[in-house]
Amino acid sequence: MNRRAMLIVLVCVLMLGANRGFAAEIGADILETWVIPTANAFRLPPPPNSKTTAKELREVRDRVARRSQEDLASIRFWDAGPPAYRWMQLTEQTAVNAGLPAPFQTRALALVAAAIADATVVAWDSKYAYDRPHPSEMDHTFVPIVRVPNNPSYPSEYAVTAGAAAAVLGYLFPNQAEKFADMAKEAAASRIAAGTAFPSDVSSGLDLGRSVGKAVISYAQGDGSGQSSSGFYRSTPGMRSSKTPVTPPAGFCPVPLS
Secondary structure, three states: OOHHHHHHHHHHHHHHOOOHHHHHHHOHHHOOOOOOOOHHHHOOOOOOOHHHHHHHHHHHHHHHHOOOHHHHHHHHHHOOOOOOHHHHHHHHHHHHHOOOOHHHHHHHHHHHHHHHHHHHHHHHHHHHHHOOOOHHHHOOOOOOOOOOOOOOOOOOHHHHHHHHHHHHHHHHOHHHHHHHHHHHHHHHHHHHHHOOOOHHHHHHHHHHHHHHHHHHHHHHOOOOOOOOOOOOOOOOOOEOOOOOOOOHHHOOOOOEOO
16 A cells, blocks of 8 residues: 555544444554654654553543643633644644745645654554553543544543644744643543543653654754755746745745736
8 A cells, every 4th residue: 555545544543533342443554653762763662561450540530530620621622623724723823823825834744744644653553562552441430521432542632642742842943842742731631531541541642752753853953944045046037036035945945927
């Protein structure tokens, strides 16, 4: 399967959701990654044992019982779509507000999307390696207020996505790095408050996402986008040109003068 087909499969699963059988059948191992070497390159250690899990289940019940209106607003915000939804929206808004030229807006979107895609693949690898049930699957009297994902609980996909996206956004917009990190923590914590994830699903997910984010940042630092230029482009009759190009590393597209 080529990379384009892989991306289509991944996007469809992320956007439409997948049940355990489908996701396990396609397997993280057949989904190509964009930056990291293999799906299991960042496999997490096993989730906590049954004793610790029972303690975490009590913590989830207690957190749900203490939900405030602010918590509910946070849950609704981050659960508005698939894990990537708010982060891609945020990337686009931030790039536009920063006044990035179009090629660099595209680069920002591509880097964040690649980080989220790779983070999702490695999350699935750990999920199906351990197949940890969600809190509500261990205690059927417990009813979360949002749909429980149709895949194993560990690690939290929302937390993995948040960790990866926030790391890359912090690299792209360093003056807002702290804000993105705080948003990642909020997004991850909302899954505990919603009752769909254990604390260790969230903490491990954030760490995993950040690790993938660092790998994407390392790739981005060598993509040539920061190379210097003399700013001189030879004038060509009938072609648009500029002595001070906005994004010289992006090259130029010959556009006939109207």
